[in-house]
Amino acid sequence: MVLLRVLRVESFETPDGELGRRIELVEERPARAPPVLPARAMSEEARLAHELAQSMFQAMQAQLPFFRVGRRIRIPKIVLFLTEAECDELGLDFNVNQVYDVKFSNGSIKFKRVE
Secondary structure (H helix, E strand, O other): OEEEEEEEEEEEEOOOOOEEEEEEEEEEEEOOOOOOOOOOOOOHHHHHHHHHHHHHHHHHHHHOHHHOOOOEEEEEEEEEEEEHHHHHHHOOOOOOOOEEEEEEEOOEEEEEEEO
8 A cells, every 4th residue: 555646647649539648646755854964073164164054055945946855755656548538437536636545456456535
């Protein structure tokens, strides 16, 4: 069992001219925290350089989204290419940011929407 989030839903056309959907599901995991350097006695110059580097990093975190700590890592898991008819047969309405409990068992995949 794994929780997957719908990251992207796109439309496409099959070679036969049928309309379909490309559904991308990802697993989200917490990002690892950056390693903490051990504290040790520093010279005044080293301490000032360290404080400057910390303040620059904090400024980058505030301005640039990929520097933000606490983000979640998205791991691609399943990409479905389904025609509209297959989507109807499946009985699930995949929408962006919906979360599904996905079970892999005996050669089958089962989706259950998490409320």
